[in-house]
Amino acid sequence: RLEKIWLTFGIAMLAVFLAVLGIGAFAMGMEPPGSHGTHAVDPVTVSSEPPFDTPGLVQIGENEYNAYVLAFAFGFSPVDMEVPRGARVHFYITSQDVVHGFSIPRTTVNLMAVPGEINHMTYTFDKPGEYLVLCNEYCGISHEQMATRIVVK
Ligand code: CUA
Numbered sequence: 001r002l003e004k005i006w007l008t009f010g011i012a013m014l015a016v017f018l019a020v021l022g023i024g025a026f027a028m029g030m031e032p033p034g035s036h037g038t039h040a041v042d043p044v045t046v047s048s049e050p051p052f053d054t055p056g057l058v059q060i061g062e063n064e065y066n067a068y069v070l071a072f073a074f075g076f077s078p079v080d081m082e083v084p085r086g087a088r089v090h091f092y093i094t095s096q097d098v099v100h101g102f103s104i105p106r107t108t109v110n111l112m113a114v115p116g117e118i119n120h121m122t123y124t125f126d127k128p129g130e131y132l133v134l135c136n137e138y139c140g141i142s143h144e145q146m147a148t149r150i151v152v153k
Pocket of ligand 1 (some may be wrong): 018072136138
């Protein structure tokens with residue numbers, strides 16, 4: 001009879017353990033906005049599957065956008081993006097080949113574009129103007145030419 005009690009206890013502990021694991025995994029899937037989140041992706045197929053098959057801006061709210069950007073040697077897709085002043089932009093960045101950078105001087109946006117990962121960051125463009133986006137990770141002979149623009153109207 002004692003064995004039965006211990007067996008029940010063991011099963012109960014296992015259930016608690018699994019529940020904690022499940023809650024942990026769920027919590028990790030939810031990130032506060034503005035955080036540096038990372039998700040796994042296949043760099044070989046990333047450019048042929050949504051959302052990166054059509055990189056660029058997707059409006060998700062009133063002046064709020066998701067920006068899906070593919071980095072590759074040696075450029076970014078899309079080439080230019082335009083958003084209204086005050087736009088809140090959630091950047092999702094990945095690379096098709098080697099490690100690149102996605103850095104917007106004068107802002108806090110500074111992400112690594114890593115093959116196999118989607119890096120995430122949120123920024124609100126309060127000031128109008130032309131924002132240059134640069135690759136700040138050395139990625140090969142044309143690294144210096146790797147740039148795109150975000151125009152805030
Ligand atoms: Cu891409 Cu440097």
